[in-house]
Amino acid sequence: MKVLVAVKRVVDYKVQIRVKSDNSGVETQNVKMSVNPPDENAIEEAVKLKEQGLASETIAVSIGDEKSQDVLRTSMAMGIDKSILVKTQNTLEPLAVAKTLMKLIEKEKPDLVLMGKQAIDDDSNQTGQILSALLKWPQGCFISNLKIEGKKVSISREIDEGIENLETSLPAVLTCDLRLNTPRFASLPNIMKAKKKPLDIIDIDSLGVDTTPRIKTLKVIEPPKRKAGVMVSDVKELVKKLKYEAKVI
Amino acid sequence: MAVLVIAEHDNSNLKSSTLNTITAAKKLSDDIHLFILGRNIGELANKSKDIHFLSKVIKCDNEKLKNFLPELSAPLISNLAENYSHILAPASTFGKNLLPRVSALLDITQISDVIDIVSNDTFVRPIYAGNAISQVQTNQKINLLTIRPTSFEKSEDSGGDAPIEEIPFVDTDLKTIFINREVSKSDRPELGNARIVVSGGRGLENSDNFKLLYELADKLNAAVGASRAAVDSGYIGNEYQVGQTGKMVAPELYIAVGISGAIQHLAGMKESKVIVAINKDLEAPIFNVADYGLSSDLFQAIPEIIKELDLLNQIES
Ligand SMILES: Cc1cc2nc3c(=O)[nH]c(=O)nc-3n(C[C@H](O)[C@H](O)[C@H](O)COP(=O)(O)OP(=O)(O)OC[C@H]3O[C@@H](n4cnc5c(N)ncnc54)[C@H](O)[C@@H]3O)c2cc1C
Ligand SMILES: Nc1ncnc2c1ncn2[C@@H]1O[C@H](COP(=O)(O)O)[C@@H](O)[C@H]1O
Numbered sequence: 049m050k051v052l053v054a055v056k057r058v059v060d061y062k063v064q065i066r067v068k069s070d071n072s073g074v075e076t077q078n079v080k081m082s083v084n085p086p087d088e089n090a091i092e093e094a095v096k097l098k099e100q101g102l103a104s105e106t107i108a109v110s111i112g113d114e115k116s117q118d119v120l121r122t123s124m125a126m127g128i129d130k131s132i133l134v135k136t137q138n139t140l141e142p143l144a145v146a147k148t149l150m151k152l153i154e155k156e157k158p159d160l161v162l163m164g165k166q167a168i169d170d171d172s173n174q175t176g177q178i179l180s181a182l183l184k185w186p187q188g189c190f191i192s193n194l195k196i197e198g199k200k201v202s203i204s205r206e207i208d209e210g211i212e213n214l215e216t217s218l219p220a221v222l223t224c225d226l227r228l229n230t231p232r233f234a235s236l237p238n239i240m241k242a243k244k245k246p247l248d249i250i251d252i253d254s255l256g257v258d259t260t261p262r263i264k265t266l267k268v269i270e271p272p273k274r275k276a277g278v279m280v281s282d283v284k285e286l287v288k289k290l291k292y293e294a295k296v297i
Numbered sequence: 298m299a300v301l302v303i304a305e306h307d308n309s310n311l312k313s314s315t316l317n318t319i320t321a322a323k324k325l326s327d328d329i330h331l332f333i334l335g336r337n338i339g340e341l342a343n344k345s346k347d348i349h350f351l352s353k354v355i356k357c358d359n360e361k362l363k364n365f366l367p368e369l370s371a372p373l374i375s376n377l378a379e380n381y382s383h384i385l386a387p388a389s390t391f392g393k394n395l396l397p398r399v400s401a402l403l404d405i406t407q408i409s410d411v412i413d414i415v416s417n418d419t420f421v422r423p424i425y426a427g428n429a430i431s432q433v434q435t436n437q438k439i440n441l442l443t444i445r446p447t448s449f450e451k452s453e454d455s456g457g458d459a460p461i462e463e464i465p466f467v468d469t470d471l472k473t474i475f476i477n478r479e480v481s482k483s484d485r486p487e488l489g490n491a492r493i494v495v496s497g498g499r500g501l502e503n504s505d506n507f508k509l510l511y512e513l514a515d516k517l518n519a520a521v522g523a524s525r526a527a528v529d530s531g532y533i534g535n536e537y538q539v540g541q542t543g544k545m546v547a548p549e550l551y552i553a554v555g556i557s558g559a560i561q562h563l564a565g566m567k568e569s570k571v572i573v574a575i576n577k578d579l580e581a582p583i584f585n586v587a588d589y590g591l592s593s594d595l596f597q598a599i600p601e602i603i604k605e606l607d608l609l610n611q612i613e614s
Contacts, residue, residue: 061561065428074429086542141406142397166542170424172409174397177367181401186473187367189394192535202476206535207390208489208544213476226542227529262406266419266432274567277588283601286573286591291609294571294588296493296550297517 049196049218051094051103052158053128054149055110056084057119058169071267074169083119086164088126088231089224093194094162095127096229102196105129107156111148113137117247124242125234131245132156136252136259142174144259149175150182151255158219160201165190165223176223186216192227298382299328299352303374304345305391308335308363311345313490314387316454317446319348324414325383328352331459332377334370336363342461349453359466364475365391371398372469378403378439382417388443388545389489400441407441408433412448426541426564446489447547447568481534483521488537491520493550496539496566497532498524500555500576500595504532509599510554516606522546522566524556540565555595558583575599 059065060080068075083091097103108123108131110116120131134148153161166173180187186201192211193204199217206225234242252259280286290297300322305312315331322329330353333342342356357373374395378384384399386392388410400407412430413421419434420442488494495514501507507521514521522544523537539546541564551569556562558574558581566572567586574587577594584590591598 059425065425065560067429074425143400143404143406146401168426168541171426171541172407173393174400174407174409177394177397178401181368181371181398186471187394187398188473190390207394207478208536209478209480210534210536211479213479214473215476216473226525227535262437263408263433263435266434268424268429268431271423271427271430271567274572274586274588277572277584277586277590279584279590279592283591283593283598283605286589287602287605287609289589290550290571290573294550296571297606297609 049097049103049160050156050158051097051106051160051162052153052156053087053090053094053106053108053123054161054163054175055087055091055108055119055123056164056167057081057110057112057116058084058167061085061168067268067270071269073265073268081115081118083122084164084167086166086224086226089226089228090162090164091123091126091128092229092231093224097196098127107131107158109134109149109152111136111140111145111252120247121242122234124245124247125239126232127238129245131247133247133249134252134255135249138259140259141261141263142172143178143262144257145175146178146182147257148252148255148259149179151257153183160218161221163221163223165225176221180221183219183221186220188214188216188220188222190225191222192225194222194228298326299330299380300326300383300385301377301381302329302331303384303386303392303395304331304333305387305389306333306335306341308338309341311341312387312389313451313487314389314446316348316451317449318385318387318444319350319452320449321411321414321444322383322385323350323452325417330355332374333357334362334373335365336360346459346461347455347457348459349456351457351459354459354461355464356461357464357466361466361468366471366473366475367395367398368471368473369469370395371402373464373467374399375402376467377464381439383440383442385442385444388445392443396441396443403439403441405437405439405441406435407443408435409443410445411442412445426560427567428560445545447545451490481536485514486518486520488520488522488544488546491548493517493519493552494522494546494548494566494569495519495552495554496522496524496556497527497554498556499526499530501527501532507532509596513599513603516603524562553583553587554599556583557581558586
């Protein structure tokens with residue numbers, strides 16, 4: 049079984065987001081960038097499948113500018129075998145990302161695609177679902193448990209009501225929740241080793257996908273700030289305020 | 298042109314998120330159709346036709362639609378798409394699982410998690426866990442939107458009388474078998490649309506201590522919520538998680554107990570009308586968004602609050 053993992057480079061989740069003063073977007077220059085958090089879970093799961101002898105090869109793919117090589121190196125330091133950077137200067141919409149991944153999937157012929165459930169920058173939560181529909185492969189979204197036996201795939205997915213259990217078969221597209229596993233830290237020796245693993249760079253134009261944006265961002269603004277509240281001295285005061293000032297209880 | 302709303306339901310009742318989504322649709326058109334896909338939904342369709350402002354209820358009733366597998370529903374939706382300027386679904390795990398597939402089938406980019414509609418082609422959505430708000434415009438011939446339920450009021454579920462149209466089921470080859478749903482039963486209000494939410498974090502320390510929170514919730518007729526850390530630690534189920542990767546809530550009163558206030562948590566609750574934070578660490582960022590902050594040990598504070606509420610009730614009765 050060959051496993052392909054989609055990895056996006058995003059502003060680190062700990063960074064305090066700043067909106068650009070011209071309201072054209074969010075400041076991404078000189079801020080810490082990282083692997084999109086749930087994509088780390090996808091990487092971890094792929095590496096585990098390899099360790100269990102279920103996966104024969106693991107590939108990480110990122111679509112972005114040259115700098116996205118760093119998240120691919122991280123993926124390989126965590127244990128991914130090889131990676132591909134699809135180079136573009138543009139920010140692609142989920143539909144275009146899925147179409148690009150599809151081109152690579154036609155070439156690499158993986159049996160399983162693992163991705164994050166959502167990119168924490170655009171918060172779209174779309175790409176895996178779109179890819180599954182384009183490939184006509186089964187979809188398993190927001191998974192917190194995965195078991196593979198032969199071609200059989202058993203998943204638990206997190207839904208608003210609780211957990212949904214499904215059984216499907218390979219090939220499949222699965223999107224990971226943070227609760228799927230605990231991503232490992234890349235050890236220093238593995239970081240060194242990852243430098244020698246293959247990283248192919250291809251230009252997005254060579255794939256012949258239509259990536260024209262369909263959506264125009266008119267402006268990006270800061271969210272309204274909540275006005276400062278008060279500290280209460282004790283429970284009595286709190287309950288009184290909730291009852292007679294805020295009138296919510 | 299007409300707008301199509303995809304109903305979220307459990308085959309017998311609509312979820313309130315559907316009513317929120319209909320309100321969003323009203324900003325786009327006077328001609329709103331509700332599409333219900335499910336099994337044995339005759340009665341549900343009959344009830345739904347009473348919803349104010351609907352001009353049509355469309356149903357597709359088939360055994361195979363019982364478990365809402367998106368591979369089966371998406372083609373049925375995209376087959377109807379050309380009659381509509383907009384197709385809307387709630388931005389719940391139901392809508393998130395389904396609508397991007399319609400996007401793939403129609404080759405149209407979907408706009409996720411819309412919190413405001415400026416005009417028929419311009420929409421507002423949060424990005425970066427709500428730390429930035431983006432206004433976007435599109436000129437695609439059909440607009441696919443998922444709607445954040447807490448950003449729109451619920452529409453009236455009576456006063457209307459829409460005709461019901463049935464469309465035939467068309468099968469899709471599918472290898473997925475539905476096994477089951479593990480759903481926790483609770484008499485408390487639903488987290489997504491409760492008037493009061495009491496949420497617990499890692500400060501609760503274990504699942505047993507969450508009982509203290511349940512007791513407080515029951516006194517207030519509140520829903521219970523949790524931080525990701527509390528869910529990850531196994532104190533409570535994933536369906537209670539509030540935040541960027543959990544549920545969005547906007548109750549009149551949100552009480553955060555033993556929650557530090559990470560941005561990913563704030564993303565899910567900072568639109569609440571009144572926020573109370575109870576935390577023993579004065580520096581906890583949750584206090585920056587709280588209307589009322591109490592710096593105290595929760596194991597002391599919660600029993601005291603319960604006692605005070607009992608006193609209040611006695612005075613009132
Ligand atoms: C991609 C991503 C997505 C995420 N999505 C979410 C999400 O959807 N929702 C979410 O909640 N988090 C989310 N997180 C996690 C988030 O970053 C925080 O780790 C999490 O919210 C912390 O939970 P907490 O406040 O319960 O725990 P902590 O940060 O550990 O805080 C516990 C608090 O309890 C207080 N406390 C301890 N004991 C007591 C006591 N006896 N009395 C009073 N106070 C006490 C402490 O002072 C502390 O402030 C996400 C993280 C990532 C990376
Ligand atoms: N530019 C990208 N490169 C690689 N993977 C991506 C990219 N954008 C999105 N993905 C994958 O798609 C998932 C969902 O992203 P989104 O639909 O944008 O929320 C992410 O967690 C990634 O696994």
